[in-house]
Amino acid sequence: MKYSVFSLIHQAIRGQKDWTPVWRDPEPKEEYDIVLIGGGGHGLATAYYLAKEHGLKNIAVLEKGYIGGGSVGRNTTIVRSNYQEPGNIPFYELSLKLWEGLEQDLNYNVMMSQRGVLNLYHSDSQRDEYARRGNAMAMHGVDGELLNRDQVREMVPFLDFENGRFPIQGGLLQRRGGTARHDAVAWGFARGADSRGVDILQNTEAKQIRVENGKAVGVETNRGFIKAKKIGIVAAGNTTRVAETAGLRLPIESYVLQAFVSEANKPLVPCVVTFGAGHFYISQSDKGGLVFGASLDYYTSYAARGNLPAVEDTIEEAIAIMPGISRIRLLRHWGGIMDMSMDGSPIIDKTDIDGLYLNCGWCYGGFKATPGSGFCFAHLIAKDEMHPAAKALRLKRFETGHVIDEAGTGAQPNLH
Amino acid sequence: MRIPCPFCGERDLQEYSFLGEAGLKRPDPKADDAQQQFHDYVHIRKNKAGLTNELWQHIHGCRSWIVVRRDTLTHEIFSSEFASDTLKEPAK
Numbered sequence: 001m002k003y004s005v006f007s008l009i010h011q012a013i014r015g016q017k018d019w020t021p022v023w024r025d026p027e028p029k030e031e032y033d034i035v036l037i038g039g040g041g042h043g044l045a046t047a048y049y050l051a052k053e054h055g056l057k058n059i060a061v062l063e064k065g066y067i068g069g070g071s072v073g074r075n076t077t078i079v080r081s082n083y084q085e086p087g088n089i090p091f092y093e094l095s096l097k098l099w100e101g102l103e104q105d106l107n108y109n110v111m112m113s114q115r116g117v118l119n120l121y122h123s124d125s126q127r128d129e130y131a132r133r134g135n136a137m138a139m140h141g142v143d144g145e146l147l148n149r150d151q152v153r154e155m156v157p158f159l160d161f162e163n164g165r166f167p168i169q170g171g172l173l174q175r176r177g178g179t180a181r182h183d184a185v186a187w188g189f190a191r192g193a194d195s196r197g198v199d200i201l202q203n204t205e206a207k208q209i210r211v212e213n214g215k216a217v218g219v220e221t222n223r224g225f226i227k228a229k230k231i232g233i234v235a236a237g238n239t240t241r242v243a244e245t246a247g248l249r250l251p252i253e254s255y256v257l258q259a260f261v262s263e264a265n266k267p268l269v270p271c272v273v274t275f276g277a278g279h280f281y282i283s284q285s286d287k288g289g290l291v292f293g294a295s296l297d298y299y300t301s302y303a304a305r306g307n308l309p310a311v312e313d314t315i316e317e318a319i320a321i322m323p324g325i326s327r328i329r330l331l332r333h334w335g336g337i338m339d340m341s342m343d344g345s346p347i348i349d350k351t352d353i354d355g356l357y358l359n360c361g362w363c364y365g366g367f368k369a370t371p372g373s374g375f376c377f378a379h380l381i382a383k384d385e386m387h388p389a390a391k392a393l394r395l396k397r398f399e400t401g402h403v404i405d406e407a408g409t410g411a412q413p414n415l416h
Numbered sequence: 417m418r419i420p421c422p423f424c425g426e427r428d429l430q431e432y433s434f435l436g437e438a439g440l441k442r443p444d445p446k447a448d449d450a451q452q453q454f455h456d457y458v459h460i461r462k463n464k465a466g467l468t469n470e471l472w473q474h475i476h477g478c479r480s481w482i483v484v485r486r487d488t489l490t491h492e493i494f495s496s497e498f499a500s501d502t503l504k505e506p507a508k
Binding site for chain 1: 417428429430433434436452455456458459460461462463464465468470472486488489490491
């Protein structure tokens with residue numbers, strides 16, 4: 001069913017009785033050309049672009065839980081492309097361009113709102129660093145503006161500009177950045193993939209990737225063995241667990257990251273604001289809740305829940321830039337599992353096993369990359385070659401020394 | 417999460433800093449495949465779901481390095497020992 005203003009009016013008159021399920025719930029077939037392990041945003045986007053851009057039909061997406069239940073439904077919904085490293089900028093910019101046309105492309109309202117992403121700076125040296133990043137972006141055709149304190153004050157007057165320890169001196173603004181509705185992104189890609197013939201298999205857990213003579217031949221699942229010509233691992237926080245069944249050892253550690261949403265308030269925060277002296281990011285959802293997060297819990301974890309020290313740290317950072325929200329009550333907080341790579345940048349590559357492809361290492365930044373990751377991974381699986389925008393995101397870069405370390409912290413994943 | 421320190425007793429998570437997987441052995445730089453071995457040593461991790469041995473430091477306490485046995489699926493902690501005691505032997 002195509003969604004339009006006419007379908008809305010029609011359903012309103014009919015009392016909303018004619019809506020059909022957004023995707024099917026098919027039985028698994030014995031064999032597929034391509035099986036994707038992981039039905040999160042990236043897996044669904046990959047399936048969608050495989051079907052749409054490459055005309056492939058016989059595709060399955062395996063999801064051990066339900067669509068929208070993993071990290072795609074657990075993030076802080078920020079979309080941006082304000083990166084600095086040459087390997088990252090073209091990829092994230094491709095992703096942002098896809099975001100800009102995503103709703104028309106999917107015929108689904110993902111509530112993409114380009115309200116701007118403002119990174120605050122608090123010292124002269126940080127201003128210089130942001131100017132350098134802005135210049136790197138400009139050289140790749142990405143928009144960015146360095147704002148002084150007065151310009152920031154005009155946009156977000158309620159910040160604590162005179163903070164004794166971290167006075168706000170200005171910020172780097174990317175106007176094309178913003179937020180999107182995370183659930184809708186999962187649902188929109190699922191609907192788009194399903195309508196092009198992709199089988200979305202929920203409650204189907206990949207137990208074992210079967211490898212014969214150096215070639216991946218299929219996946220054991222809790223619903224039986226599924227043969228496949230090509231297999232893509234898109235399992236985010238659980239990448240290591242899936243990959244080790246095929247004998248792969250990866251430069252990944254899984255950590256828990258917590259996120260928070262407050263009760264609904266009147267419009268307060270007009271854009272995404274990040275705190276440069278710590279690691280804190282906040283925006284306001286269309287419903288009015290303040291959505292924010294900070295750093296990881298600093299220990300490896302597969303439990304999708306965190307501990308209180310990270311909560312306290314997050315709230316302290318919030319109050320350090322916005323003292324005015326200290327009395328606002330939290331509605332919920334939750335944890336998601338991050339596949340932290342050893343340089344803080346993602347991996348989209350083939351593996352040494354024939355027919356086995358890998359998409360992982362998204363760290364904190366998976367949501368904004370959803371369409372770009374799907375687009376480039378689909379290109380890799382369909383054509384067996386790296387997409388030009390993602391050609392630096394190799395698995396072997398740790399061996400060859402071509403790491404892409406935005407934060408400059410080295411091979412210590414919890415510091416990225 | 418509260419972690420038992422062998423010297424100070426059970427203390428809050430906030431007093432500790434986390435390094436990572438315990439028992440990684442620094443490779444011999446003279447080995448023929450030293451480059452590959454160092455790549456594995458620096459970058460490749462087991463990243464186990466379940467029981468792990470990890471290196472923590474009681475940085476806001478006695479500053480001891482300790483090996484904590486913990487379940488990454490539940491955050492349950494089973495034991496801790498001074499790293500100087502356990503890591504002399506090859507990791508099990």
